[in-house]
Amino acid sequence: MDALPITPGELLCLGSSLAFSGLFYYLHRRKAKVAAKIQEAPKLQVGDDLRAVLSATGTSCLQYVAIEGVVQPDEAALTSPYHKELQGVIERLVLKEHRLVWNSLARSWVDSERVVLEQVHSVPFVLTSPGGKAGAKVSVESPLRAVELPLETVYERFQQTAHGFKDLLSHYLSGEKPKGFLETEEMLLVGSSLTGIGELALHPDGSLHLQPPADGAGYFLRLSDWQSLLAELESTSSFWKWATLLCGLAAAAALLRALCRAYWSRRLKQEKEQERRAFEDLRLHKGLAAEPDEELPASICVICLSNPRQCVLLPCGHACCCFRCFQALPRRTCPICRSPIDRVVPLYLV
Structure with missing residues (x-):
């Protein structure tokens, strides 16, 4: 049997399409599983009798729940260095350098940024009842391990760099022009409504803790409700699903092209063989x-x-x-x- 007449370009397209299709399908299934777990997870509030909920399940731990509460510090809160009236439990300070870089292919200047400094501070905090019920609280463990930190930008300042004539000349020669530095502060403010999705555990001392799931499932802390997170995950899962389909179609097209070439090559050989036999028969005749x-x-x-x-x-x-x-x-x-x-x-x- 003749080898499949596939060109190196088609072989590269087939292999890369199959590889990306497998990767995108894995990402689609991963997001879909997380969305399904959030959809099936119990939806609770700190004001509910959470200990009774745990007792009804016959265990001291719920592996995956969505719980909503108000952020309160368990100790002294963090104070913003730029706004003394703002207090929070997580703070992130970022200093970025912005510059223009000459792109020789596009023949234009493009924006580029580089993180010069990043600092993250946090203090222990709890979720309390949205209705202000006294005594009801859930400690949030390892907040920095969440998929995305629930922070709000509370301060932002851009300091433009001054340039002289010699600086401008060196910038054009080097292909880089500094624009300035952007300084931002993000915080999880005290009193914010927070939705936590993770493992709810009752410790021997009677305290409730929201912590990262032991099975490696997603640990989420969100300022919005769980429905918005579910919609984002479903949208991302749908995107990877379509990407998987497109890569699969590209692989199928490359394979179909090779099969069509093999079919026409085989048909041409058969026609040449029939023509040769007819020619020889005519000579013998x-x-x-x-x-x-x-x-x-x-x-x-x-x-x-x-x-x-x-x-x-x-x-x-x-x-x-x-x-x-x-x-x-x-x-x-x-x-x-x-x-x-x-x-x-x-x-x-x-």
């Missing part, structure tokens, strides 16, 4: 030998210069080549006059 006799007159093929001329090309009538060279012609045109060849008949030398 006229009483000529199947293979050319070496004692025949020396009329040499103009293409290979080794075999005798065996073919008459019609309708131009030129007898210039052997049958093997006729079959090897890249185009069905006469090698002498370049006119199209309708059919070929054996050459009879007398």
Whole structure:
């Protein structure tokens, strides 16, 4: 059986499409599983009798719940260095350098940024009842391990860099122009409504704790409700699903192209074999030998210069080549006059 006539480009397209299709399908299934777990998770509030809920399940731990409450510090809260009236439990300070970089391909300046400094501070905090019920609270463990920190931007300042003439000249020569520094502060403010999705555990001392799931499922802390998180996960899962489908279609197209080429190559070989057999049958019918006799007159093929001329090309009538060279012609045109060849008949030398 002949090997599949696939080009290196098609082989690269097929392999990369299959690889990306597998990767995108894995991401789709991962997001879909997390969305399904959030959909099935119990929806609770800190004001509910959570200990009774745990007792009803017969265990001291719920592996996956969505619980809503109000953020309160368990100890002293963090104070913003720029706004003394703002207090929070998580703070992130970021200093970024912005610059323009010359892109030789696009022939234009493009924006680029680099994080110069990043600091994250946190203090222990709890979720309390939205209705202000006293005594009801859930401690939030390892908040920095959440998939995304629930922070709000409370301060932002851009300090532009001053440039002199020499600086501008060096910037054009180096291909980089500094624009300035962006300083931002993000905080999880005290009193914010927070939705936590993770494992709810009752410790021996009677305290309730929201912590990352032991089975490695997603640990989420969100300022919005769980419905918005579910919608985002379903949208992302749908995106990876369509990406998987497109990559699969690309792989199928490359494979189908190779199969079509194999089919037409096989069909062309069959047609050439039928043509050769018809030619040999016609020679035998006229009483000529199947293979050319070496004692025949020396009329040499103009293409290979080794075999005798065996073919008459019609309708131009030129007898210039052997049958093997006729079959090897890249185009069905006469090698002498370049006119199209309708059919070929054996050459009879007398």
